[in-house]
Amino acid sequence: RKEVEQDPGPFNVPEGATVAFNCTYSNSASQSxxxxxQDCRKEPKLLMSVYSSGNEDGRFTAQLNRASQYISLLxxxxxxxxxxxxxxxxxxxxxxxxxxxxxxxxxx
Amino acid sequence: EAGVVQSPxxxxxxxxxxxxxWCNPISGHNTLYWYLQNLGQxxxxxxxxxxxxxxxxxxLPKDRFSAERLKGVxxxxxxxxxxxxxxxxxLCASSSTGYTGELFFGEGSRLTVL
Numbered sequence: 264r265k266e267v268e269q270d271p272g273p274f275n276v277p278e279g280a281t282v283a284f285n286c287t288y289s290n291s292a293s294q295s296x297x298x299x300x301q302d303c304r305k306e307p308k309l310l311m312s313v314y315s316s317g318n319e320d321g322r323f324t325a326q327l328n329r330a331s332q333y334i335s336l337l338x339x340x341x342x343x344x345x346x347x348x349x350x351x352x353x354x355x356x357x358x359x360x361x362x363x364x365x366x367x368x369x370x371x
Numbered sequence: 372e373a374g375v376v377q378s379p380x381x382x383x384x385x386x387x388x389x390x391x392x393w394c395n396p397i398s399g400h401n402t403l404y405w406y407l408q409n410l411g412q413x414x415x416x417x418x419x420x421x422x423x424x425x426x427x428x429x430x431l432p433k434d435r436f437s438a439e440r441l442k443g444v445x446x447x448x449x450x451x452x453x454x455x456x457x458x459x460x461x462l463c464a465s466s467s468t469g470y471t472g473e474l475f476f477g478e479g480s481r482l483t484v485l
Contacts, residue, residue: 271411297473306462306476307414350413358427359404359474361413 269362280341284365286351287333293355296334301348341369375477377463383483389451392480396465405448406462453484
């Protein structure tokens with residue numbers, strides 16, 4: 264079983280829509296959680312960390328559910344520039360695990 | 372400040388040939404990682420260095436892959452001999468102290484093995 268699992272999508276949404284991604288992790292002792300963004304043929308870049316209490320950064324909201332072992336990313340009022348692949352990442356057992364990524368395309 | 376620098380950006384070789392990738396991390400970053408990323412997949416760790424010490428190389432296929440970080444700064448990853456299945460993007464990343472959460476990635480070296 265993979266340490267981190269994501270729905271690969273693709274998600275195709277119109278501009279202005281709200282879209283949510285989920286990511287599940289298998290190790291209940293996982294310590295830290297993140298969302299990275301990867302543009303086509305580019306390197307991954309940190310989008311935001313995910314805190315137990317949930318956190319928001321503009322149109323982006325990240326949440327952690329330890330009981331069900333998943334993290335989520337909500338994007339409100341989608342922009343064309345949000346089109347990318349969103350990777351969740353988990354630190355467990357002193358190792359960094361990435362999900363396969365969820366592809367998002369925002370359509371005009 | 373310069374980011375993580377990798378070279379070459381692209382490499383095309385025939386199978387059974389050797390290939391080497393170079394990475395220069397962000398200045399002052401003690402931790403360096405080599406990841407492999409296949410199309411449609413997330414990055415998978417190959418090896419992690421703390422300064423010059425390889426602290427996690429459990430996923431490195433040691434029969435054909437080798438890596439070094441002799442002076443605790445830049446690093447090289449070598450494949451010899453390359454196989455068709457090695458075609459992928461090899462990403463180098465660095466962080467300031469262990470797993471702080473933000474890995475800074477280089478642009479990657481895209482390998483095609485024919």
